[in-house]
Amino acid sequence: MAYMQRTVVAGKTMEIEKYLCCPKPHHRKGPRVNPTSEQMERVNERNAAKTLRRLINANFREGDLHLVLTYRGTPPDPETAKDNLRRFLRKMRKLYAAAGQELKYVVTTECKAKRIHHHMVVSKADVNDIRKLWEHGILRLSVLDDSGDYHKLAAYLIKETSRSFREMPTKKRWTASRNLIRPKEKVKTVKRNRFRDPPPAEIGGYRLVHIERRADEWSGEMHQVGYYLRN
Numbered sequence: 001m002a003y004m005q006r007t008v009v010a011g012k013t014m015e016i017e018k019y020l021c022c023p024k025p026h027h028r029k030g031p032r033v034n035p036t037s038e039q040m041e042r043v044n045e046r047n048a049a050k051t052l053r054r055l056i057n058a059n060f061r062e063g064d065l066h067l068v069l070t071y072r073g074t075p076p077d078p079e080t081a082k083d084n085l086r087r088f089l090r091k092m093r094k095l096y097a098a099a100g101q102e103l104k105y106v107v108t109t110e111c112k113a114k115r116i117h118h119h120m121v122v123s124k125a126d127v128n129d130i131r132k133l134w135e136h137g138i139l140r141l142s143v144l145d146d147s148g149d150y151h152k153l154a155a156y157l158i159k160e161t162s163r164s165f166r167e168m169p170t171k172k173r174w175t176a177s178r179n180l181i182r183p184k185e186k187v188k189t190v191k192r193n194r195f196r197d198p199p200p201a202e203i204g205g206y207r208l209v210h211i212e213r214r215a216d217e218w219s220g221e222m223h224q225v226g227y228y229l230r231n
Helices: 037-059 078-098 127-133 151-161
Strands: 002-010 013-021 065-069 105-110 117-122 139-143 184-189 206-215 222-230
Touching: 002 037, 013 037, 037 105, 037 151, 065 127, 078 105, 078 117, 078 127, 105 151, 117 151, 127 139
Parallel strands: none
Antiparallel strands: 002 013, 002 184, 013 222, 065 117, 065 139, 105 117, 206 222
16 A cells, blocks of 8 residues: 655646555455445546546636537437537638647537537637638637636536437547647655645645545545645
8 A cells, every 4th residue: 555646737737636546455444345336437527527627727728718519400410410520620720720820629529418519628719710610500609717727617528428428429528639738747655644744835836726635435545635726
């Protein structure tokens, strides 16, 4: 069993996460209980939201766009929607290239709880030009703020698509452009007697904005995350 600390830097955000790695059976608190499907689903949802927020935070910033692509009339089936999205992205690449800009994107599709529609986070461009490229319905958009922390957007996208992503041809919660940068991650062991220390209020130009503490699903040990924003 090892006490670990993972530091992840993504854009203007930083997370310092403490967790217990590979606990042995005799270190667990109480008898081992296999997780239920509902518990596993909650863990998967939380991990997906964590991965997506770090990806968005690392690649998008103030002025970038959250697009919602809707359909008028009879909604298409998932395979047709996938083709529509592919053609839209092809037009987007041409639009950005003509403007000398790089297109970055993350896209999700919801098709179960509501009429099928797509959510897309993209690097900023002329919104009037973008609207002209979507021919299947209304294109709604909002502009990302200057916080650099888009965890609410990531959580919303995961929640929106949690019941339907398996029905899409890709079977993925989201797809993304290949040019996205990956968050910087560093992992190290920490001493047991320092494992429960609270995260510092400020570190390396980042200030603490939130602390999350919960019991680990497998070991019962504390799992702590400190969330930071760059000053």
